[in-house]
Amino acid sequence: DVKVTQSSRYLVKRTGEKVFLECVQDMDHENMFWYRQDPGLGLRLIYFSYDVKMKEKGDIPEGYSVSREKKERFSLILESASTNQTSMYLCASSFERLAGVSNEQFFGPGTRLTVL
Amino acid sequence: QKEVEQDPGPLSVPEGAIVSLNCTYSNSAFQYFMWYRQYSRKGPELLMYTYSSGNKEDGRFTAQVDKSSKYISLFIRDSQPSDSATYLCAMIDNSGGYQKVTFGIGTKLQVIP
Numbered sequence: 001d002v003k004v005t006q007s008s009r010y011l012v013k014r015t016g017e018k019v020f021l022e023c024v025q026d027m028d029h030e031n032m033f034w035y036r037q038d039p040g041l042g043l044r045l046i047y048f049s050y051d052v053k054m055k056e057k058g059d060i061p062e063g064y065s066v067s068r069e070k071k072e073r074f075s076l077i078l079e080s081a082s083t084n085q086t087s088m089y090l091c092a093s094s095f096e097r098l099a100g101v102s103n104e105q106f107f108g109p110g111t112r113l114t115v116l
Numbered sequence: 117q118k119e120v121e122q123d124p125g126p127l128s129v130p131e132g133a134i135v136s137l138n139c140t141y142s143n144s145a146f147q148y149f150m151w152y153r154q155y156s157r158k159g160p161e162l163l164m165y166t167y168s169s170g171n172k173e174d175g176r177f178t179a180q181v182d183k184s185s186k187y188i189s190l191f192i193r194d195s196q197p198s199d200s201a202t203y204l205c206a207m208i209d210n211s212g213g214y215q216k217v218t219f220g221i222g223t224k225l226q227v228i229p
Contacts, residue, residue: 004159031215040124040221041221042122042204042219042220042221042222043160043204043219043222045217090159090160092159094215103148103150103165103208103215103217104150104162104165105160105162105206105217106161107159107160107161108159109157109158109159110157110158110159
C-alpha cells in the first residue's frame with residue numbers, strides 16, 4: 001500500500017520565517033511533486049522532481065525552493081514566508097513510466113499552512 | 117482561457133440520484149484522463165483512469181471521454197452519502213517527454229440522505 005506522508009498536518013508561521021515542509025514516500029517512486037490548493041484555483045504545481053537532486057519549476061515556483069537529496073524525500077522550502085502563501089500544500093509521488101496506470105499520482109494528506 | 121475547465125459547484129443531490137460531473141479542455145495533447153476524489157481534509161485519490169474516447173465502467177462509476185469535443189464526464193449511479201466529496205478531473209500531456217498533469221479546480225458534491 002503506497003504511503004505518502006507529510007511532516008505536519010497544520011502549521012502556523014510568522015511573516016518572514018523560513019518554512020520547511022517535508023514529504024516522504026515509501027514506494028520507490030521516481031517522481032515527486034509539490035502542489036498548493038486554494039479555493040477557486042484548484043491544484044497548482046509549484047515544483048516537481050524526476051530524480052534525486054533534480055528539480056523542475058512548475059506553474060507557480062516564485063517564493064519557493066525544493067530539495068531532493070534522497071529518492072524518498074522531497075522538501076518544499078519557503079525562504080521568507082508571506083501571508084499570500086497561506087494555503088493547503090499537497091505532496092504527491094508517481095512512477096517514472098509515461099504510459100499506463102502508473103501515471104497515477106499518490107497524494108499525502110496535506111499540510112495546512114497559515115502565515116500570520 | 118484555462119486549459120481545463122470544471123464547474124466548482126457545489127452540487128447537491130438526493131441519495132440514489134444519478135450524478136454527472138464534467139470537464140472541458142482545450143489542449144489537444146492531453147492523452148490520459150483521470151478522475152480523483154478528495155474527501156474533506158484529505159489528499160486526492162485516483163478514482164477512474166481512461167485513455168481512449170468512449171466509456172469505462174467501474175461499479176457505480178462510469179468515465180466517459182469525447183476527444184473530438186474535448187469533453188470528459190464522470191457519472192455516479194445510485195449516489196450515496198459516502199460519495200460526498202470534491203471530484204477533480206486530471207489530464208496528462210506526455211508530448212514534452214515527461215508527464216505533465218493538469219487538474220481541474222474540482223466540483224464539490226453533496227449527497228443528501
